[in-house]
Amino acid sequence: MSDAIRVIYIEDDDMEAMLFKLGLEKRGIEVLHLPGATVESLATLQQAEYLAAKAIFMDMWVGVVNGMELASMLRKRGDERPMFLLTAGDNPNPTVLRQMSITFLQKPPDFVKLAQMIKTLT
Numbered sequence: 001m002s003d004a005i006r007v008i009y010i011e012d013d014d015m016e017a018m019l020f021k022l023g024l025e026k027r028g029i030e031v032l033h034l035p036g037a038t039v040e041s042l043a044t045l046q047q048a049e050y051l052a053a054k055a056i057f058m059d060m061w062v063g064v065v066n067g068m069e070l071a072s073m074l075r076k077r078g079d080e081r082p083m084f085l086l087t088a089g090d091n092p093n094p095t096v097l098r099q100m101s102i103t104f105l106q107k108p109p110d111f112v113k114l115a116q117m118i119k120t121l122t
Contacts, residue, residue, distance in 0.1 A: 004030040010058040012036050023111035037065040054122050060087035071102050
C-alpha cells in the first residue's frame with residue numbers, strides 16, 4: 001500500500017489494533033501499529049515510515065502510560081501532526097485536549113467517517 005495515507009496507532013491491545021487496522025486499511029489508510037509506549041517502542045517513531053505518517057492515534061491507556069501524557073511528551077518533542085485520543089471511556093478534560101490540539105474519539109470509531117476525516121487532513 002505504498003500510495004496509501006499512513007497513520008500511527010499507539011495501542012497495547014493487539015485485538016483493538018487489528019480491528020483499527022482492518023477498519024481503515026480497506027478505506028485506503030495504512031496503519032502503523034506501535035504496541036506500547038516504552039522508550040524502545042517510541043524510538044520507532046524516528047524511523048522514516050513513521051515520520052511520514054500523517055496523524056497519530058493513541059489509546060487513553062497504553063500499558064501504564066496515560067495517552068494524554070504521551071501526547072504531551074510528543075508535542076514537547078515538536079510533533080505537530082494531528083493527534084487523536086481514542087478511548088471507550090468518557091471524554092477527558094476538553095480544555096487540555098484543546099490546549100494540546102488533540103481530537104477525542106469514542107471507541108469503536110465509525111471507520112467510514114474516520115477515514116474521510118484522515119483524508120481531509122492530507
